[in-house]
Amino acid sequence: MLSRRRFLHSLTASAALLGLPARAGAEAGPAILAAGPSRHRIAPEGLPETDLWTFNGSFPGPELRFAQGGRLACRVENRLEAPTAVHWHGLRLDNAMDGVPGVTQAPILPGEEFDYAFDLPDAGTYWYHSHAQSVEQVERGLYGALIVEEAEAPEVDRDLTLVLDDIRMARGAQLAGDFDNLHDRAHAGRIGNVVLTNGAPEPRYEVRRNDRLRLRLVNAANARIFELGLYGLSGWVMALDGMPLAAPQALTGPMVLAPGQRIDLIVDVTTAEDEAFLLHLERNGGYAQAVFGVAPGAGARRPDPAPLPPNPEFPIDLAGAVPQRVLMSGGAMRPLGEAIHQGEVLTGRELTDRGLVWALNGQAGRDILPLVEVPRGASVRLGLANDTAFRHAMHLHGMHFAQVRPDGTLGPLRDTLLMAPDETTEIAFAAHNPGDWLFHCHMLGHHAGGMGTFIRVTA
Ligand SMILES: [Cu+2]
Numbered sequence: 502m503l504s505r506r507r508f509l510h511s512l513t514a515s516a517a518l519l520g521l522p523a524r525a526g527a528e529a530g531p532a533i534l535a536a537g538p539s540r541h542r543i544a545p546e547g548l549p550e551t552d553l554w555t556f557n558g559s560f561p562g563p564e565l566r567f568a569q570g571g572r573l574a575c576r577v578e579n580r581l582e583a584p585t586a587v588h589w590h591g592l593r594l595d596n597a598m599d600g601v602p603g604v605t606q607a608p609i610l611p612g613e614e615f616d617y618a619f620d621l622p623d624a625g626t627y628w629y630h631s632h633a634q635s636v637e638q639v640e641r642g643l644y645g646a647l648i649v650e651e652a653e654a655p656e657v658d659r660d661l662t663l664v665l666d667d668i669r670m671a672r673g674a675q676l677a678g679d680f681d682n683l684h685d686r687a688h689a690g691r692i693g694n695v696v697l698t699n700g701a702p703e704p705r706y707e708v709r710r711n712d713r714l715r716l717r718l719v720n721a722a723n724a725r726i727f728e729l730g731l732y733g734l735s736g737w738v739m740a741l742d743g744m745p746l747a748a749p750q751a752l753t754g755p756m757v758l759a760p761g762q763r764i765d766l767i768v769d770v771t772t773a774e775d776e777a778f779l780l781h782l783e784r785n786g787g788y789a790q791a792v793f794g795v796a797p798g799a800g801a802r803r804p805d806p807a808p809l810p811p812n813p814e815f816p817i818d819l820a821g822a823v824p825q826r827v828l829m830s831g832g833a834m835r836p837l838g839e840a841i842h843q844g845e846v847l848t849g850r851e852l853t854d855r856g857l858v859w860a861l862n863g864q865a866g867r868d869i870l871p872l873v874e875v876p877r878g879a880s881v882r883l884g885l886a887n888d889t890a891f892r893h894a895m896h897l898h899g900m901h902f903a904q905v906r907p908d909g910t911l912g913p914l915r916d917t918l919l920m921a922p923d924e925t926t927e928i929a930f931a932a933h934n935p936g937d938w939l940f941h942c943h944m945l946g947h948h949a950g951g952m953g954t955f956i957r958v959t960a
Contacts, residue, residue, distance in 0.1 A: 596936025
């Protein structure tokens with residue numbers, strides 16, 4: 502892995518050159534994220550390095566860490582030959598900083614830059630990624646973790662972020678170039694053939710027996726839904742999509758992590774063997790997603806962890822919520838007959854010619870009108886029906902929602918919800934954050950293929 506220390510050193514130098522104020526302690530996030538091409542050793546020695554697009558030449562991009570209640574200030578420089586923009590996934594931030602070209606900002610053109618600056622009211626595990634031509638740019642490596650630290654963090658021996666991805670590698674250890682192919686779009690999305698953790702296949706981390714680890718899992722893949730297990734580690738789910746659970750939930754079975762989602766774990770190294778694993782589960786067994794080398798340790802088992810401190814809350818008024826249905830349609834096996842695209846009714850053939858294969862409420866691609874418009878402070882209740890043969894990971898920008906359980910109670914807060922084929926469910930959220938906020942499938946080819954809309958919260 503790249504040395505974070507070396508990276509921070511080089512940034513301090515750039516900040517000084519630009520006359521930007523130096524920051525200290527947990528506020529010392531980089532002053533600059535430069536998007537540009539870089540080469541990385543992913544394939545075994547003997548094969549070429551892989552050409553990627555990354556932030557600051559690091560794959561994944563540098564892990565950003567800030568203190569809760571602090572402020573992120575970061576200049577994004579575009580050294581690519583394509584327009585870009587950075588979305589700060591899961592953060593309840595100012596709309597103008599959300600990083601969606603054509604909605605919250607103009608794209609950052611090659612050679613240009615954009616200054617992002619916003620407050621960080623919530624602690625948790627978040628991530629940042631390109632939101633311009635994301636089906637290509639995220640696949641090429643334009644993403645990184647963003648951690649907001651609690652003032653009173655739980656005591657652990659190691660706080661480790663594991664950013665999961667898969668890439669589709671072709672000859673010469675280079676990415677297969679057909680990022681936009683219609684077949685992927687209309688099926689489960691671009692699924693890779695090389696699975697990575699922090700940019701490497703099967704990385705190894707050294708720990709000691711009885712160590713307590715905080716593992717922050719982030720799914721940065723285009724479309725892969727990770728099913729994960731632990732071997733030799735046992736513990737609790739502490740947070741989902743950055744938001745703390747009211748009570749730690751003991752881990753008893755596999756974990757499912759859809760694209761865009763995060764899980765915070767606290768685990769103890771309980772194995773008597775000399776290795777433990779984060780397992781990637783497949784139908785017929787599992788293999789190592791990440792390996793932990795286990796050295797003898799002097800420590801004893803610790804008591805169960807206390808819940809993480811709660812983030813600021815915005816109560817959801819379920820009874821008074823504005824209802825809106827969302828019908829998800831299209832894709833292979835149940836293709837769109839016709840749908841509206843930017844105010845025009847198009848046939849299935851015409852839609853396909855434009856790469857559009859999915860629709861929300863009969864709209865293929867983002868309309869000029871919002872899915873729903875509410876005043877700030879209202880609550881919204883979305884009835885979601887997945888009338889497709891595929892799974893989708895529906896992501897809301899700028900606000901967290903809760904799933905409404907059949908008994909009417911609310912599940913934990915999330916920003917991305919995985920839906921099964923033919924599933925219907927409801928989510929609800931407090932519209933506390935003014936602006937136009939995307940609501941889209943985080944399988945990036947599905948979004949590019951039409952599965953996206955937005956919600957307007959008026960001030
Ligand atoms: Cu989808």
